[in-house]
Amino acid sequence: MTTATSSPPVPGADPPRAREAAPGRRGAALGYARYVAGKAAGAAVSLLAVLVTSFFLFRVLSRDPVRAMTHGAPMSAEQQETLRRQFGLDQPLWRQFTGYCAGALRGDLGTSYQFHAPVGELIAAKLPATLLLTGTAVVLYSALGLWLGTRAAWRSGRRADRVTTGVALTLWSVPSFWLGLLLVIVFGVGLGPVPGLFPTGGMASGDTAGPAYVLDVAHHMVLPVLTLVAVGYAQTLLVTRSSLLDEMGGDYLTTARAKGLRDAAVRRRHAVPNALLPTVTMVFINLGFVAAGSILTETVFSWPGLGQLFYQALSVPDLPLVQGLFVVFAGAMILMNLVADLLCPFLDPRVGR
Structure with a gap:
């Protein structure tokens, strides 16, 4: 009658419990990585929505930004056109939006009308x-x-x-x-x-x-x-x-x-x-x-x-x-x-x- 004997452990090999736990740890790590990727993607979409909202929503506040930045002071048509060109207001709305988003992603939030200084510095x-x-x-x-x-x-x-x-x-x-x-x-x-x-x-x-x-x-x-x-x-x-x-x-x-x-x-x-x-x-x-x-x-x-x-x-x-x-x-x-x-x-x- 023979008895079953276990083979001796191989030097340098992981113990049986460690080999069983390793796939579980890898699965948990992959699950957390997928979780992080999903949350980061959601945050990126939310930030894009914020950029779109901030651009179009606040344009309802003032239909004439030039008059706002000059506090209603009388100005000639040439002076108004110069200001519009200086602040990019003479460009089509879609071009203003793309420029605004590109600048925001670089950290450039534009120039304040009333303080005449970069918004980021303020x-x-x-x-x-x-x-x-x-x-x-x-x-x-x-x-x-x-x-x-x-x-x-x-x-x-x-x-x-x-x-x-x-x-x-x-x-x-x-x-x-x-x-x-x-x-x-x-x-x-x-x-x-x-x-x-x-x-x-x-x-x-x-x-x-x-x-x-x-x-x-x-x-x-x-x-x-x-x-x-x-x-x-x-x-x-x-x-x-x-x-x-x-x-x-x-x-x-x-x-x-x-x-x-x-x-x-x-x-x-x-x-x-x-x-x-x-x-x-x-x-x-x-x-x-x-x-x-x-x-x-x-x-x-x-x-x-x-x-x-x-x-x-x-x-x-x-x-x-x-x-x-x-x-x-x-x-x-x-x-x-x-x-x-x-x-x-x-x-x-x-x-x-």
Whole structure:
């Protein structure tokens, strides 16, 4: 009677389990590559749609760009024709569109009518102020909404949950410009016995430098950041609360409690990580809004960012500047949405299959 014997392993060969797992890893990598390619193609199509929309939509704002850029000043026909030729407005509409798209893909967004400067340079000059203001606000209200949302869901139905959710819904429904004006009246100008504590406009006083300048900017940021945080944190709170409520009935949480884990550990280690997918997606979308800033809030507080620049461009209207800002705002949203889509499979492997 003979017994079956296994052949000795060949030196340098992969072990059996590694050979079995390799095709699975390659398949997962190919699946993720197809997923990335599909999302990138969708983002490219969205960006093309933004270029088309920004070109044709804002031409409805002004039928005579020459009059807009000269503020209606009397001009001879020769002068008007010179300006049209200088800005390419004498060309057919299709040629203007192709030139605009080609320039936008190269980073050339045209020349501003009212500032007589390249649109890209104007945007680059105002972008840091917007990133500072709205970036700070997004980080603060995302963290605040995530923290309050997890605790509201974990204590669902209790008084603290009802109060937290009610306050969030109330502030979310308040227009940001109205809340900003209210804060200016109460804490900027002063109301009754309450003195004015914070500046009401601008980014700095203009007579400081070094550490004093940093403190001055932070002082000017208090009211606009408070306005954005008060209006914006509710969305993160409600999405986090809803996602966590969906996870709280899971069997894995019951198992974790049966193992003797404390309630705070169950929430922190198991429930919250599995409920983060919608919240993370929304946080990245909010980061896309950082480039756009807040037009109304920046206008109320005279913050020298892209939001105020967009308001100035619309008031003329300055078509190249409006178009360029629209492309930047929409492009930032598309980019952040793409990043969120690419991160989702790492948070939940079921995504992208």
